[in-house]
Every structure is written in structure tokens, then in C-alpha cells.
Amino acid sequence: MKSFRFADKIFAVVLLGGVSATASAQMMINGAGATFPYPIYSKWFDEYAKVDPSVRFNYQSIGSGGGQKQILAQTVDFGASDGPMSDENLSKAPGKLLHIPTVAGADVVAYNLAGNPALKFDADTIAGIFLGQIKKWNDPKITALNSGVTLPDQEIVVVHRSDGSGTTYIWTDYLSKISPEWKTKVGTNTSVNWPTGIGGKGNEGVAGQIKQTPGALGYVELIYAIQNKMPYGEVKNSAGNFAKPSIESITAALAAADIPDDFRFSITNAPGPDAYPIAGATWLLVYEQQKDAAKGKKLVEFLKWAAKDGEKMAKDLQYAPLPESLQQRVLKRIEEIKI
């Protein structure tokens, strides 16, 4: 008897829920893609629900590859990717696809050494370590950069991401730019054929591996290193200065980088005295010509809001916002979307 009453209650709740859902008749805009910006996107959708209650967003963080595939197949209203789409993939699109950069992040060189010394790295040392040529912590190339620190005669255990990720894309993009050997031997991609090291799954896997292995060195997202209080190094940028990874130094890289008109840019090894060299942006992918006028209008409204008001929330979530100049260019591009 009791269970019956309980079932009745559930039934009533379901019924009420159904009624209220149909009563408000919200428009649903679907998106899918990158996992790296997921926290800020969900924050945006949450906040935007207060701005415009008539529209709701459903974002599936299935990965950049999935995001590109879904927007090409037009199964979603917008896609999201941590890397710009290749010419080959863009040519498969049924219409002109626009890249809308939203926020940026950075990869940091995290390590596990006794005493947590503050270390400095440059292009040569990072490439050497990841190519398997620099094997020990007291290698002359590393000690030359860190004169005040005594480094142990210990093996460097290289840790990299094993899952395909935007983080790896940024990392390998940087290595390809600074090391011709890396470019020909390994190249740039979301996952590559690593010359050395062990693979950890996800930021948490790499971070866990580094924390647990004395002498380990690897790359993780800046947000992740901050949240987990991991020591990470400064990296020499193309202007010759050592830059500490931070929201400011990422935005500096964005401001100094040469950004083409289609927004398919890379900000690794960017010029500028304060730029952190291992950074990258993330993009939303939308068609220039929207199929559904009503949805398209709402999507454009949201994109404008995100580029203006949304950007202000980036810092709180440890993402680097776009610099003012780029924001203006992005807004202009959003205006060009045809409904």
C-alpha cells in the first residue's frame, strides 16, 4: 500500500514536470565539442538563462573531434573545438563555417623534485627532454638556466597525455614551432607518436603521475596546476624573457600574436615581451548562414552577450579572456552571421 502511494507521488511529480516544461515552451539550442572550455561554457549558459529565459542551451563536452564532426554533419547548432579546423575538414562543410574564439588557456611544465625548486626552461630544454635527448635533471642545458639551484643526478621521467586533447595540441604545436627535429619526427596533433615517456589519462592522470613519481616532468593545463598546487616552471619566450604562466601572460600572448582574418590562429611562441609561449585559444564553430532563422537569431544574441559580458567571467574560472582589440574583431564577425 505504501509503495503504491509513493508511486502515485512520483507519477504526479512527473506529470507536473511535463506540464511546466510544455507551458514555458523554451527553445533549445544544441552544441557539442571541446572539454577544456566546458566549465566556462556551462557558467555562461547558466547566467544567460537569467538574461533570456526563453532559450536554453544543451552542451555536450564530447571532445573537439566530436564537436567538429557534429557541426559538419549539422546535428548540432554550434560546435566547439580546442584547435582550429583543418582545411581538409573545412572543405567538407556544407556551408561557410566561422571560427569564434572565446577564451584561452596555457600548458605549464609541471614537475616533481625534492624541495620543489622554482625552475626555468627554454625551447631547447623542453624539446630535448620530450625528444628523449636530455635524460637527467643535472644535464648542463638545464643547470645553465637554473644557476641558483642544485639539480640531482636523477632520471627525468617524462609524462604526457595519453588521451587526445587540446592540451596536447597546444603542447605539440609549440614544440613543432621551436624544434625542427620535433616537427619532422613527431609533428602537431591532439595525440602523437611520443618518442619517450609514459602516458596519463586526462589532466588528473598526468598530474597524479607527476605527483607520485619522483623526478617526473610533464605538461598540464594551467587551471589544473593552480587548483592542485603543483609547482610549475617559467618558460623563455621568443622575446628572450622568462614568462610565468598566468592569465595576464596568456592575454599578452593573444594581444601580440598575428591573428588572421578567419581566426584560425595559433598563439604558441607568440612575440611580445610578456607573452607566455605555450598557450592556445578555444573556438566555437557556427555556420555563417543559419538554417533556422529563429534559432539563429537567438544564437547570435548569445554570442554577442558572451563576447561582451561573458568574457568578464573568464578570470574567475582561471581562463584568459580575449584582449579588447580581438574582442572587437570577434564582435564584428558575429554581426556577419546571416539569419
Added chain:
Amino acid sequence: MNATTGPAIAAVEPQIARHAIAPPSRFGDKAFEWLTLAMALAVVVLVVLLGWELWGGSSLAIRKFGFHFLTTSTWDPVAEQFGALSFIYGTLISSLIALLIAVPLSIATAAYLTELAPLWIRQPLVSLIEMLAAIPSVILGLWGIFVMIPWLRDYPFPLLKRLFGWTPFFTGPIYGTSMLAGGIIIAIMILPIITSVSREILRSVPNLQREAAYALGATRWEATRIAVLSYAKKGLFGAVILGLGRALGETMAVTMVIGNTPQIAASLFKPGYTLASVIANEFTEATTDMYLQALFEIGLVLFGTTILANLLAQLLLQTMSTTSTTRAVQ
């Protein structure tokens, strides 16, 4: 009493007879037969469709790499050179390690639970083992990284190296993340299923068996070994096969502790990579067609490996049972 029940039975009997002969019940039998046939066929159809889809999804890669896909071990998404050998190796070796650890443990546990354990301890133990099966894979993986790996690296691995360092299996630097760690985590994951199934099988061994053994003056160990374990051999083997099936496809926890390096190395301290892991790792971010197709083909290979392993096991089971019957006849 007899006088009153007699006619009553006589009155009921023709009714039963009429019902049994009546055509509707035959139709019910037929319908039941068709229904079960349809269900059984649905499984077969599902397996065939799965194979078909995987084959279709990887046709480009199959055409490009052909048989080399199975015999080479380069995995380079940038140059689009793909070979699955190191993943096949990793899957088989990690599953083998898991079985070597889990099978004796599980069967011993099951034997203890059914034959030896005092009654009050049985239910709590069974519940604990079943709880082990309920731990999500990713949690087990995180536990693996943060607890198991450091412990393995500091204590059992150096010991293994000292004792067996002269064999090729325990050489080289110890990082913790390794093929052996992968095998151990799979062993933990397949332990509950092998134990539960084995326990059910041992429980279904008729008591007559045990009584007969005791009657012949067997000790408890002899009775368990001869009358129970030997009698249930076929069923226990089935339990192991179920465990193997799970081991081959285990993904999340393994990925977190195996090191994800596609290489074929004799040393179990070296990192490895499995078929299921590479799919889980790279599928979401694979953007080019060939890359995606190669991952589909990995799925096909895993599918094939599982079927092959099962077939081999069936074959083994058959030869095992024929030899035992001939021995019995002799």
C-alpha cells in the same frame, strides 16, 4: 476420508486431461518456442551487426593497411601510420597476468565460502566481494594512481626485481605505472565475477558427492579437491572465461595505470597499452577519416580477439572433458 477424496479426484482428473489435450496449450508451447528462438536469434543478429558495422566503419583503414595492421606496431596519428600489434600484445599480456592472479584467488575464495567458512561469516564476505564489483572503474583507476602505484613501486616491485631480476620479465627502471600494474588492477576487477559465479557453481555440487568422499575416509581437503572442485571443473572453467571476457575489454582503470605507451617489451615493469585503452583515449579527438577508421579497426580487432579467446577456451574445455571421460572409462 478415502471415500470422500476418491470421487473428488476422479472428478478433477478428466478436467486435467481435457486441458492437456486441448489445442490452445499447444499453441502456447509453440509461441513460447518462437519467442525464445527470436530472443536467441536477436543476440546472434546483434553480434553479426556489430561485426558488420565495425568492418564497414574501418573499410578505409583495412584497405590501406591490410594485414600489416596486425603485424606492425607504429601508431602515428600525425603521419597516419597505424599498426595494432603492440595493443594486441598489451591486451593479451595484461589479461593473462590478471587471470594468473585472479583465478587461484577467486576459486580459493569460493571454495572457502562454500566448504569451509563458518556460516556467520559467509554472508558478510559475499556482500563485500559483491561490493567490489560495484566500484566504478574510474574510481578504481584513481585509487590505482594514488594508492596502489606508489605502494607497488616502493615495496613489491623492488622485491620482485631482487628475486627475479635475472629473468627478462622484471628488469629495467621501476616507474610504478606498468603492464604489471595494469594486470593487477584488472585482476581486482574480475575477482568478484569469477568468485560469485564459482561460488554458485560449487554450491550446486550435490551433497551426495561430499558425503560419498567423507564415507570413503577423505579429509576435508581431499573431499573439496576430489568431490567438489573436480566435479565442478567445467563450470569453474566457464567462470574463468567470463572473467577473461571482462579482462579483455576492461578500459578505464587499466588506462589510468598501464602507462599508455605502445611498445612490446618483455619486462612487466615497462608501460604498455591495450586495445580498449587506445579507443577510449583517442576516439573523442580523432578528426581525420583515416585516424577514426584506424580506431574503428582497433575495435574490430578487439571484437575478433574476444571471440577468438572464447572459441579457444571452448575448444580447451571440450578437449578437457573428453580426456577426463576417457580417463574415467579406463
